[in-house]
Amino acid sequence: MKFRLAAALALAGLVLVACEGGNGGNQIPPPSGPLTWSIVAGASAQSEAVQALDFYPNSVTIHAGDTVTWTNFTSIPHTVSIPPAGQSPPPGRPNPAPVGGTIFDNSAYISSGFLLNGQTYAVTFSTPGTYAYYCMVHPPEMNGQIVVLPAGAPLPTTPQQYLTAALADQTLDLQAGAASIQQFPYAPGGTHLAAGISPGLPGTQPSEPTVMRFLDDTTANSNISVSVGTTVTWTNESNNVPHTVTFPVLGQAPPAGPGDLVPPSGGPAYDGTVLTNSGVMSPGQSYTLTFTKAGTYAYYCLFHDGPTGMIGTVTVH
Ligand SMILES: [Cu+2]
Known part of the structure; x- marks a missing residue:
């Protein structure tokens, strides 16, 4: 049943595209739907002796409607805490419990609560804008940014490029941490x-x-x-x-x-x-x-x- 509905919707889409194509070309644009972008919250090495307090990649540019997932693979807690643009997260002790839902529309603060040991937090960004976010356990160094562009706008970086850069950045930070023991x-x-x-x-x-x-x-x-x-x-x-x-x-x-x-x-x-x-x-x-x-x-x-x-x-x- 679901498959048939999906097929019917796809067919309707094709018909719509065919009708809109004014000059009768038979090229059909590739299906473009919301994407999911992955970010790692923190990293560790040497049996967790060395901890990297950052988000990898640190800044990600996406489309409105896309979803970002954060995962913390380490055993020390981090949060992903997102206030509306230009605002600060609430002061005080870091709240271990989640706040808000899974959609960020720039109207209200949302937070993952504590993430650790492989836990994941997924947020769909509905509204274009530039949003700073924070780990409430590790201020001031641990923060990141999501840039949300209108659907259809060109994106500067592919997921694969982000992954490559994130791994390089994480490696550098962990190496610098290990090297600091020599100091x-x-x-x-x-x-x-x-x-x-x-x-x-x-x-x-x-x-x-x-x-x-x-x-x-x-x-x-x-x-x-x-x-x-x-x-x-x-x-x-x-x-x-x-x-x-x-x-x-x-x-x-x-x-x-x-x-x-x-x-x-x-x-x-x-x-x-x-x-x-x-x-x-x-x-x-x-x-x-x-x-x-x-x-x-x-x-x-x-x-x-x-x-x-x-x-x-x-x-x-
Ligand atoms: Cu300690």
Whole structure:
């Protein structure tokens, strides 16, 4: 039944085209319907240690009526949040739940909520215009743009060209992230560690790549060994994301994140008996702890200790 209806509509279309073709040519234009365009939200490498905080491709030009799908293949959440042109997304904590429907017509804000682990978000753009969109989890660096042209207008780039450029851009960002580990600014194997790192280090423009690891050297080693009484310092050497340094009571799991909802706790020393938490460490901020009792202590970033694996150990002997 559906097939017959479709065939009938197609036939009617042919008749219409034939009637409109004033000079009797028998060329029939190729069928042109709405297209679907694919964008990747974020990318990762090295067991998610290196994360690229961007949309690939970053700017896509489509026709009104086309659909864009975003997919996040990483395990850290991203959102696709689209305010009407010229407006900002709502302030405050990122909303994990979707807002609005699947059509964007420039009249109201819509958002995917949290996407992760292969989840997809599809939006049909009905109205010509230029629309900036944002990941609410990773401001300010993670944003993109959709340019919607009237149906039938020439498009500058084919889907295949976008795919090629997107893969190249993603590769460059992930390579730059991995290379930033070489910028580790302290003596390797010492008592000053990095809680995350990114190209350019703190004080530079937020970069798109970031390394979600505790680092004690230029190999992303997260496990150190010190003697009783040693003071260890961590500095967030990224320019783009917050981290925490959190030691739970020995043998216990860390508190559930995200890190900005768990208050700082504990004192300047740690012996395994009290939850000891830096609180949010913004880019450039440091945290110092003295270890007073022998043992092996696991510690966690409460933003990134899930599948991203931002976990280290301090062995005190
Ligand atoms: Cu972290």
